[in-house]
Amino acid sequence: MDYVLYLVTTAAIFGMLALSLDILVGLAGLMSLASAVFFGIGAYSTALLMGHGFSPFFCQIVGMIVAAVASMLIAFPAVRIKGIYFLIITIAVQMVFTVLVQNWREVTGGDAGIAGIAPYTLLGHAFSKAGFAIFTMAVALLILIFLLRLAATPFGSLLQAIRDDELGAASLGKHVARAKLAAVALSSAIAAAAGSFFAHYSGYIDPLSFDVGVSIFTLLIVMFGGAGTLYGPLVAAVILCFLPELLKFLPLSATTAAPARQLVYGVLLVSVVYFRPQGLFGRTPTKKK
Amino acid sequence: MDQSTLLINLLTDGITTGALYALVAIGFSLLWWLGGIIHLAHGGVIIAAGYAGFVAVGLWGLPVWLSLVWAMGVAVILGLLIQHFAYHKMLERGAGEMGMLTISLGILICLEYIVTLIFGPEGVMLDSFSLRTPIFPTSGYILDSFSLIVVGAVLLIFLALFLFIKYAQTGKQMRAVAENTDLSLALGISTGRIAMIVAALAAALAAPASFVYLYSRGLEPYEVIHIVLMAAIVAIIGGRGSLPGALLAGMIVGVAESIMVWFFAAGWREFMTFTLLYAVLLFRPWGLFGKPR
Amino acid sequence: MKIAKGTKLLAALSCVAALGLGATVHAAPDEPRNIGFLMPLTGGAGKLGEMMMQGSVLAVDEINSKHNGAGGRPIKLLPEDSQATARVSIAGFKRLVDLEKSEVVITGWTSVVSAVAPLAQSAEVMLISASTASPAVRGISPYFQSTWMFDDETVRLILPYAKDHLGVKRLALMTVVSDLGTALAQSVKTEWSKLGGEFAGEEVHQQDESNFRPILLRLLATKPDAIYITGSVGRQSAQIVRQSRELGYKGKFLSYGAFEDPEVKALGDLGENAFYASPSFEVDSQQPKTKAFVEAFKERFGRTPNVHQANHYDLIYIYKQVADALAEQGTEVTGKSFRKYLVEHVPQYTGAAGTYRFDYSDGSVVRPTSLKALKGGEFVKITDLVE
Numbered sequence: 001m002d003y004v005l006y007l008v009t010t011a012a013i014f015g016m017l018a019l020s021l022d023i024l025v026g027l028a029g030l031m032s033l034a035s036a037v038f039f040g041i042g043a044y045s046t047a048l049l050m051g052h053g054f055s056p057f058f059c060q061i062v063g064m065i066v067a068a069v070a071s072m073l074i075a076f077p078a079v080r081i082k083g084i085y086f087l088i089i090t091i092a093v094q095m096v097f098t099v100l101v102q103n104w105r106e107v108t109g110g111d112a113g114i115a116g117i118a119p120y121t122l123l124g125h126a127f128s129k130a131g132f133a134i135f136t137m138a139v140a141l142l143i144l145i146f147l148l149r150l151a152a153t154p155f156g157s158l159l160q161a162i163r164d165d166e167l168g169a170a171s172l173g174k175h176v177a178r179a180k181l182a183a184v185a186l187s188s189a190i191a192a193a194a195g196s197f198f199a200h201y202s203g204y205i206d207p208l209s210f211d212v213g214v215s216i217f218t219l220l221i222v223m224f225g226g227a228g229t230l231y232g233p234l235v236a237a238v239i240l241c242f243l244p245e246l247l248k249f250l251p252l253s254a255t256t257a258a259p260a261r262q263l264v265y266g267v268l269l270v271s272v273v274y275f276r277p278q279g280l281f282g283r284t285p286t287k288k289k
Numbered sequence: 290m291d292q293s294t295l296l297i298n299l300l301t302d303g304i305t306t307g308a309l310y311a312l313v314a315i316g317f318s319l320l321w322w323l324g325g326i327i328h329l330a331h332g333g334v335i336i337a338a339g340y341a342g343f344v345a346v347g348l349w350g351l352p353v354w355l356s357l358v359w360a361m362g363v364a365v366i367l368g369l370l371i372q373h374f375a376y377h378k379m380l381e382r383g384a385g386e387m388g389m390l391t392i393s394l395g396i397l398i399c400l401e402y403i404v405t406l407i408f409g410p411e412g413v414m415l416d417s418f419s420l421r422t423p424i425f426p427t428s429g430y431i432l433d434s435f436s437l438i439v440v441g442a443v444l445l446i447f448l449a450l451f452l453f454i455k456y457a458q459t460g461k462q463m464r465a466v467a468e469n470t471d472l473s474l475a476l477g478i479s480t481g482r483i484a485m486i487v488a489a490l491a492a493a494l495a496a497p498a499s500f501v502y503l504y505s506r507g508l509e510p511y512e513v514i515h516i517v518l519m520a521a522i523v524a525i526i527g528g529r530g531s532l533p534g535a536l537l538a539g540m541i542v543g544v545a546e547s548i549m550v551w552f553f554a555a556g557w558r559e560f561m562t563f564t565l566l567y568a569v570l571l572f573r574p575w576g577l578f579g580k581p582r
Numbered sequence: 583m584k585i586a587k588g589t590k591l592l593a594a595l596s597c598v599a600a601l602g603l604g605a606t607v608h609a610a611p612d613e614p615r616n617i618g619f620l621m622p623l624t625g626g627a628g629k630l631g632e633m634m635m636q637g638s639v640l641a642v643d644e645i646n647s648k649h650n651g652a653g654g655r656p657i658k659l660l661p662e663d664s665q666a667t668a669r670v671s672i673a674g675f676k677r678l679v680d681l682e683k684s685e686v687v688i689t690g691w692t693s694v695v696s697a698v699a700p701l702a703q704s705a706e707v708m709l710i711s712a713s714t715a716s717p718a719v720r721g722i723s724p725y726f727q728s729t730w731m732f733d734d735e736t737v738r739l740i741l742p743y744a745k746d747h748l749g750v751k752r753l754a755l756m757t758v759v760s761d762l763g764t765a766l767a768q769s770v771k772t773e774w775s776k777l778g779g780e781f782a783g784e785e786v787h788q789q790d791e792s793n794f795r796p797i798l799l800r801l802l803a804t805k806p807d808a809i810y811i812t813g814s815v816g817r818q819s820a821q822i823v824r825q826s827r828e829l830g831y832k833g834k835f836l837s838y839g840a841f842e843d844p845e846v847k848a849l850g851d852l853g854e855n856a857f858y859a860s861p862s863f864e865v866d867s868q869q870p871k872t873k874a875f876v877e878a879f880k881e882r883f884g885r886t887p888n889v890h891q892a893n894h895y896d897l898i899y900i901y902k903q904v905a906d907a908l909a910e911q912g913t914e915v916t917g918k919s920f921r922k923y924l925v926e927h928v929p930q931y932t933g934a935a936g937t938y939r940f941d942y943s944d945g946s947v948v949r950p951t952s953l954k955a956l957k958g959g960e961f962v963k964i965t966d967l968v969e
Contacts, residue, residue: 003680006673031387077571084327085570087390088521092563095518099559102788103759111789112718112761113668115696204697208667212514216398223391258624258663259405266398273391274375277384295803302795411629411817411845418852421828431799431829506792506821550796 005133007242012136013197015237018221019143019230020190025219026228027151028183029163033215034090037097038067038188040210042195047114047205048107056120060196067192068185079180094212101207113206120200136197140234143190147230159183160228220269226279236280240265294429299547305436307543308443309501313516314523314535315450316494320376322530323467323487325386329393330371332517333400334492338364339499339508340404343413353500361496368492371396372485397513405510412509420504439501443536446494451532463487467530522566528579537577541565614658615651615915617642617901618678618687620694621713622666627691627815630843630890634713635661637891638688640875640882641898652902653909659898660684668697679705685917688897692716692761699723707917708924710900712893715814715840716762717769721944725921729893729900729938731949733762733838734769736859739951739967741773744808744836748857753836754806755784756794756822758813766812766838782806791818794825802826808834816843820853827852842888842954842961853956857964862950863889863935864963875934888961889935896933904928 017039024030045063050056078089101108108114119126120135127135150156158179161169170176199205217240225236244261272279313335320328341363345356375392384392420435454460465473466483474480502508502516523542527534542562549558575581619638621631638659646656662678664671671694678684679701687702689695690713702709702725709726715733719726744750753774757767767784774781783804785797801809809826811819819841826835835856842860846853865876865886875895879887887895904923905915913919930939939948953964 003676006676006680010673025387029387031390077567084325084386084390085525085574087327088518088525089567089570091514091518092522092566095515096560096563099557099788103557105759105764110759110761110764111693112696113693115700202669202672202697203700204668204672206668206693206697208665208693209669216394219391219394227387256406258665259402259410263399263402263406266395266402269395270375270392270399273384273388273395274379277382277388291803295799298799299796302799306793405624409629410624418824418828423830426830433828507817509792511790512792547796550800 002129005129007245008133008238009129009136009201011238011241012133012140013194013201014218014221014241015140015234016136016143016194016197017191017218018225018233018237019140019147020187020194021218021222022225022227022230022233023147023159023183023187023190025222026226026230026233027156027163028159028180029166030180030183031087031219032090032187033087033212033219034094034097035187035191035218036210036212036214037094038071038191039195039198039214039218040097040101040205040207041067041070041188042192043199043205043210044101044108044114044195045192046196046199047117050117050199051114056118056196056200057122060193063192063196064189067188067195071184071188072181075181075184079177079184090215091212094215098207098211101210108207111207113204113209115204117199117203117205119203120197132201136201139193139197144230144234151230155179155182163228217265220265222279224268224272224279226282229279229281229283232279232281291429296548296551298429298431299550300544301430301432301436303544303547304540305439305543306546307540308440309498309505309539310519310523310543311536311539312443312446312494312498312501313520314527314539315447315532316491316498317517317520318524318527318529318535319487319491319494320372321524323463324376324470324484326376327390327393327521328491329390329517329521330375330396330400331491331495331520332513333397334364334367334371335495335499335502335516336404336508336510336513337367337400338492338496339503340408340413342496342500342503343415343508346415347413357496357500360499361493364492364495364499365489368488368495369485372488376488377481377484397517401510401513408510410510412507412512413503414507415503417504435504442497446497447532447536450490454532459483459486519562522562526566526569526576528576530580531576531578534576534578612655614656615653615905616658616660616678616682616684617898618675618682618684618689619659619661620664620671620674620678620687620689620698621661622691622694623661623663624665627666628663629845630713630816631664631666631690633844633888634690634890634894635659636883637879637887637894637896638898640879640891641895641902643882644878645898645902649902653905653915657898657901657905664689664691664694666691666694668693672697672701675701679707685915686710686901686920688712688894690714692718695719695722695726699726702726702917705917708920710897712897713890715838716760717765718761720946723945724942725917726945727921727924727940727942727947728945729897729940729947729949730839731861731951732946733859734765735948736838736951737766737769738773740836740838740857740859740953741770741779742777743953743965743967744834744857745777745779748808748834750779750808750834750836752780752782752804752806752808754782754801754804754809756797756801756809756811756813757784757786758818759786759788762814763812766810770810770812787813789813789815792821794822795829798822798826798829798831802829802831806833808836811835811837811841814840816840816845819843820845820849823849823856824852839889842890844888846956847959847961849956850959853959855955857953857955859951859967860889860954861893861935862952862963862966863892869936871932871934872936892933892935896931896935896938899933900928900931903931 021035024032042063046059049059078086221236221240222233226232317328317331320326338360342356342360345351345359417435421433424432462478462483466480523538527538546558549561622628623631642659660682662674664674675698686708689709690711695714699722703723712729717732717734755767757763785801813819837858839860841858904920908915925942936950951967953967954961955964
């Protein structure tokens with residue numbers, strides 16, 4: 001039972017991360033492979049500040065602010081150029097982040113990571129295993145509802161307009177760059193919040209928990225669930241976090257199990273985007289051209 | 290070895306590395322130039338070619354030139370399959386930029402892990418020791434045949450490509466399609482056929498690149514993302530559609546990486562490469578020789 | 583659509599909850615004893631982990647077929663990939679303990695141990711390791727015991743020998759960016775200056791570096807007699823040796839136990855003049871346990887074993903020793919009882935890889951150490967280095 005709770009909590013945390021990425025990929029049309037960076041900023045902020053006796057909530061907020069500001073600074077030059085370059089920049093940012101965290105050892109502990117992060121408490125109240133699973137799921141659902149509402153606001157409509165036709169939106173006088181930056185900041189903040197939960201839950205973090213593989217996995221969740229649907233990625237997070245357990249029943253040797261799992265992710269990614277590009281829950285797209 | 294000799298050695302090393310980067314970049318760059326496709330899967334083609342080459346030389350004992358031909362064959366088949374069944378079909382289905390990027394990324398991951406499943410994660414390499422003896426052993430300058438071969442080969446390849454694209458009929462058609470696909474169609478150029486040719490060409494170039502990796506630092510499956518990222522960065526810095534750009538950008542990045550050692554600990558090397566990319570995208574996003582659009 | 587999504591979610595969760603509950607139904611008495619094997623099986627260190635596993639697998643099969651299991655029940659080795667990273671190993675550990683009910687887990691690699699030790703402590707699961715070299719885990723938890731000597735100690739053994747007998751005057755360092763690398767580098771610098779040796783220079787490199795030529799160029803310009811390699815990945819160490827030789831370096835290399843790796847062995851002649859400190863393990867030793875192990879290994883896997891495989895073979899037999907004793911006492915084998923028995927009754931152990939003298943106060947161990955080198959494509963012992 002403990003193990004199931006572990007999977008549920010992990011799914012909730014990755015669900016939040018996937019939701020944060022869907023803001024960029026699904027709503028704003030910006031492909032990013034740097035979600036793990038802001039996930040990591042949230043986690044490391046929490047890990048470092050907790051050591052100084054601040055409350056988990058405070059550390060989380062600080063992490064979110066740092067992530068939002070950092071993301072805006074990084075994205076600032078990038079939002080003015082075409083989408084393709086944006087992706088390459090996010091990959092570059094991801095790689096640099098990993099190198100930075102590995103090398104800035106006085107602060108991040110380098111490859112050894114940071115251990116002994118206390119569990120999350122809210123207003124002094126600690127969570128049981130089941131309690132935390134429910135709590136994180138609830139937060140994920142709250143984020144989902146918030147984003148669904150957001151998508152329906154003028155800001156949300158603007159993002160989707162930018163996704164569908166950037167030149168058109170710009171020609172209408174809309175502040176395209178500003179909207180993109182806002183989306184980036186919001187996305188990073190949510191990713192950082194998820195990262196905080198992750199740090200508290202794992203009790204231990206290291207650079208490899210936030211490498212490009214995690215970003216790719218998050219992208220898979222979003223594409224699998226249906227970019228832009230918001231609830232699709234959340235459901236997909238649950239499915240994809242539980243998936244490795246199903247694979248355990250296959251007669252694979254230990255050495256082939258892990259690359260096999262990664263291969264399954266790759267195959268899923270290709271299949272989804274090929275046969276059902278709208279993901280599990282997306283609307284069937286109207287054919288262009 | 291005094292400081293000036295060290296500097297020259299670092300430069301030599303950088304130019305050799307730079308030639309490799311340019312070669313890797315050009316395969317990536319060709320599909321970007323022709324149809325705006327971000328061919329992340331190029332990393333997968335490189336690794337497939339590399340492992341094919343390793344099997345030929347290391348396991349079957351074939352001579353290097355024959356193994357290279359074999360690796361090119363494998364790469365070209367793979368490249369054509371990707372071009373037709375992935376990119377072409379996706380475009381037919383009306384896939385947008387995001388879909389194309391995702392499928393390319395997905396294919397890259399699949400190739401990485403198929404290779405890992407078959408051959409294991411630890412990577413492969415081949416011994417080039419006989420080519421590595423310095424030509425001027427007593428001077429302290431480290432220049433060996435390997436470097437000369439690599440740089441020479443890359444320059445030749447670039448020259449051949451350049452002449453082909455400039456003067457050959459097919460080359461001119463490629464340029465036409467790259468400039469304006471619709472107009473080329475209207476003019477009767479078979480854009481589908483051109484796309485296949487370009488894909489084959491890009492894939493063929495993956496083989497010599499993979500061999501350089503094999504003989505110098507080895508090829509490991511989990512490096513594919515890094516390899517294709519370098520390709521993308523060099524292609525961007527060089528400018529879309531520019532052969533001289535890719536060559537020059539490759540050299541700059543390669544030399545910068547080596548010289549970085551002069552000033553900083555090796556760990557920050559990546560940082561520098563990405564800062565370079567950043568600066569280019571900030572001030573001159575169309576790259577060194579690209580056209581501002 | 584929103585209603586349907588909620589229902590789907592609930593359905594998915596219920597299915598898996600049911601699966602999970604099913605898995606926690608308690609095991610019958612004749613069930614095998616599960617020993618977790620939380621080691622890198624994929625990724626950069628995967629080959630090492632797989633290789634080490636062969637030693638354990640051999641022991642498990644022997645014990646089950648010839649020795650009536652451990653404590654009267656067969657043992658089952660449960661490989662779980664750690665990928666040598668914290669995140670994956672935490673998940674793997676939870677799987678081994680919560681799902682598979684392992685009470686004892688074989689593990690290794692500093693990042694893994696750092697992450698998993700607190701979990702092991704709260705779950706009262708015993709961790710034993712023959713593949714953690716960094717002094718950073720010294721004293722990390724009473725539930726962690728190493729059977730591999732921490733390598734800051736082997737530095738203190740090899741450097742005096744290098745100075746006195748190998749003619750090394752100027753020493754250089756290739757430091758890998760990691761806790762282990764920093765600890766070793768520190769140890770080397772302190773020890774070398776204590777001996778009054780000259781320090782040529784230090785170069786720092788990433789864990790996954792494959793092209794060392796630029797930094798080697800700079801390091802070789804300082805004209806060292808020997809280069810100490812701190813990396814723990816055989817492939818990398820082999821690359822450093824190879825690329826140094828290609829650049830014309832004629833001096834020596836020094837390292838520690840991780841150097842004994844198939845990739846390094848493959849260097850052949852290029853690897854001449856490379857020395858390392860390793861727990862004493864001689865393939866042609868006449869010690870009965872060693873000899874029996876080597877023969878059994880050769881028969882099963884078709885090649886001679888190395889020290890790591892011997893270590894992991896011994897780990898299983900140590901388990902057996904404790905499990906047998908506990909069963910005789912009528913005590914159930916739990917992480918807690920396992921540890922208690924070890925601390926109270928097993929101050930040392932002699933196995934295929936020699937004698938282990940445990941220090942349970944900080945999880946360390948002392949083992950006879952030798953100086954070995956690569957000669958003629960084989961790892962051979964040069965001399966004993968004390969103890």
